[in-house]
Amino acid sequence: MSAAATPAIRTQLDAALALRSAGRLEEALDALVAPAEYSSDFYTIRGEIQLALGRFQEAAGSYFTVVASEPENAFAQFNLAICLQQLGRWAEAALAFEKVLQVDNHRDEARLLLGACLLHLNRAEEALTHFDACWSDAARPRATFGKAVCLQLLGRLDEAEAHYQRLLNDSKAEEVLSNLIALSVKTGDLEAVQHYASRLLEISPQSVVALEALASSAIALQDYEAAVRYCGRIVERAPECVEAWHNLRFASGRVMSALNRPDNSQALPTGRI
Numbered sequence: 635m636s637a638a639a640t641p642a643i644r645t646q647l648d649a650a651l652a653l654r655s656a657g658r659l660e661e662a663l664d665a666l667v668a669p670a671e672y673s674s675d676f677y678t679i680r681g682e683i684q685l686a687l688g689r690f691q692e693a694a695g696s697y698f699t700v701v702a703s704e705p706e707n708a709f710a711q712f713n714l715a716i717c718l719q720q721l722g723r724w725a726e727a728a729l730a731f732e733k734v735l736q737v738d739n740h741r742d743e744a745r746l747l748l749g750a751c752l753l754h755l756n757r758a759e760e761a762l763t764h765f766d767a768c769w770s771d772a773a774r775p776r777a778t779f780g781k782a783v784c785l786q787l788l789g790r791l792d793e794a795e796a797h798y799q800r801l802l803n804d805s806k807a808e809e810v811l812s813n814l815i816a817l818s819v820k821t822g823d824l825e826a827v828q829h830y831a832s833r834l835l836e837i838s839p840q841s842v843v844a845l846e847a848l849a850s851s852a853i854a855l856q857d858y859e860a861a862v863r864y865c866g867r868i869v870e871r872a873p874e875c876v877e878a879w880h881n882l883r884f885a886s887g888r889v890m891s892a893l894n895r896p897d898n899s900q901a902l903p904t905g906r907i
Contacts, residue, residue, distance in 0.1 A: 643673050650679060659687050674700055678710060685713060690720040701733075708737040712744060719747065724754040742773035749780045758787040775804050783813065791817055808838050815847045824851050842872050849881055858892070861885035 653662035681696030697714035715730030731748035752761035782797035818826035849864035865882035
């Protein structure tokens with residue numbers, strides 16, 4: 635805590651810090667009364683407590699007060715960016731993360747989060763440069779995932795798939811497989827769609843993404859019995875899914891037609907995927 639704080643402010647801060655340590659965050663916040671003059675410690679600690687309480691708008695106000703007076707305060711600038719990101723204010727959050735990097739150019743966490751903001755702003759090329767610039771081992775899995783997403787959005791699908799493949803044993807495997815499914819659908823590779831969807835279903839048996847991919851592939855391959863099974867599981871988990879109900883009715887109809895026809899070897903027309 636800064637020695638520049640007045641005795642009155644230090645008393646407030648000591649009380650707030652003690653309450654925060656005891657897990658009494660609301661009381662800690664109530665103990666802080668805005669001082670008559672600027673205090674970096676006061677607004678920083680108030681921002682920390684507001685952030686911990688999920689009061690992002692209020693926390694952003696506290697941190698903005700700090701950075702307005704101390705533009706090179708990387709700690710306050712970073713937390714301001716986090717608050718703005720939580721509020722969905724992507725452009726402002728990106729600007730705040732950029733300011734963090736102006737002060738601390740080696741901070742990979744800021745680069746990763748800046749890249750995420752830029753993706754929300756549909757600025758994939760810029761995001762890719764930041765993911766590429768990450769250097770630490772700790773940042774590598776997230777940076778690789780970010781690069782894969784950027785490359786997928788930029789239509790560089792082979793490169794994107796290669797990056798995703800490196801992450802299949804990572805903790806983000808579910809997201810990786812979901813994106814590989816989307817990528818394979820884009821390229822029209824039904825075998826890959828089925829492969830990745832089956833792997834996703836192994837690690838996440840309730841995954842609607844996997845079931846939808848398998849159902850669509852089954853319809854495209856005219857395997858209507860499999861489509862009925864997958865669609866049935868989808869509507870159990872997502873009864874509001876209109877597409878699944880449509881495909882379930884379509885596939886069920888084709889199964890019944892095949893059963894009622896003496897010669898059911900003729901190829902049947904496909905339905906909407």
